Amino acid sequence: MYLDNEECNTVVSQFKRRLADIAPGSENPLSYAVSQRDKSTLEMVKDAIEYKQTLLAYQPVMRAGDHSKVAFFEGLIRVMDATGRVIPARDFMPVIENTETGRQIDVLALRAGLLALQDNPGLRLSINMSARSIGYKSWNQMIRRFLNRDKTIGERLILEITESSAMTVPELVADLMDELQPFGVCFALDDFGAGHTAIRYFKDFYFDILKIDGEFIKGIADNADNRALTAAMISIAEHFNMLTVAEFVENAQDAAVLTEMGIDCLQGYYFSAPTTRPSWLHNPAVRASG
Template sequence: MKERPKHRFANLPEGGENPLNYAVTQRDRSTLAMVTDAIAHKQTLLAYQPVMRNVADDKVAFYEGLIRVLDPTGRVIPAREFMPVVEDTQLGREIDVLALRAGLMALADNPDLRLSINMSARSIGYKGWTTMLNRWLNRDATIGERLILEISEQSAMQVPELVANFMEQLQSRSICFALDNFGSGYTAIRYFKDLYFDILKLDGQFIRGISRNPDNRALVSVMLSIAENFDMITVAEQVENEEDSRLLTSMGVDCQQGFLFGSPTTRPYWTVNTQERKKMTGFLA
């Protein structure tokens, strides 16, 4: 009788029996290592994107600060390439702290700036995050009046009662809240009466190409009705062309954000000299 061969995967590393799983595992490990190294060496920064209040007049309502990390070569890495891997880890909380710190510093240095910063429900109650926020608010009360905290729909609905209590505490300090990526998850509308979001950001999957998609127009109309009933300002995300922009304005969307108005930049107008500012029309509101 022939000797049975040893299992052909016996000496493969974890996940190696499936090439796809192995590749994903190695990628995630590499991403975690990159983010860990970036945090340790303070290689993080914000990229700023305008949210337009009046599209026709190039009026900016506020800017969104988007966290970025630098890889070992100095390349700027957007959040979409690392947040899905780190968001449920301790690194995710540390990233939230660094984003908040950078945003608060920008607000302190620029009294006319209004800025939104992304956070996750995972950071509620996290000592490093709350200590950072309270320190800056106690130093300058006007920061709270100009700060918007964005929480994604998916994150908010994981612990809605905790989010509601958190919002109630901070709204007394004039901080606004935005529900990000609305429509991408399964929001329980019944929580809206308890959460008191000031801003509803409509997920980009319903906005891109809306002028050619009647189904998305119908869905966005429903979202706008919800926002109106709960007295929330609406922001359409990922607006990329004039045709979509005009339609959204006619539908009653309050603000728009997307590449049509400017891509995220790590060198916003308030960091450049006067001569350069004059060239950056649309960013001088």
């Protein structure tokens, strides 16, 4: 007895699935592997939230005019896996950012940052958020509770929203700014240049800080094209009275070129890696200097 072509293809397909451990309905081993990895990542983050294994790592943003002085710190969310390893946001945020878990992470990052501001009266701190959290009940309740409790917190809080996230719901971002800026809260447009911001939105937004994406910063001392693009972004920021921050500054040459170009602040491993144990966290006498 012989199988016809259709029956033969079915048998071969089933055999390949068993060998690759691919779920029925999936014919692409790579797609299956990616989906399994994403599922594992999501479960890891959910476990970290359930068992309170989240924390912030802090990285200083330095003044370009004096590289020894901190303008403010950025608080970067981290989770710990089952072995106790600290996992940076870049390894899990793309998987969870459009899920309920992503909103929960935003709330935890905000809470940790607000507590740090509450406990360290001289600290200025930026916290990352996504436009997905605008209108999220827990996030809104959290920030308003702290702002009403301590009037100085708003004056020292910076909320960072990525360019791509802001462009998904620009009207909601503008509304959030209207609500929180009377408390003194500043807003930073993060990863500028990596997305597709419509320039016309600049007149509607009230961003105080423009953070230029590291893609244009790394190796800028030896890249004339990136210098031209960065100069254009600095010019836009100056027109709208925005403070400029260069991200991913990794060497002295790039730092010197950026300073000469007129950038306001510098952030990157050349100055300091993010740390979960900054000296001021346990020693309030050590402050950011601005």
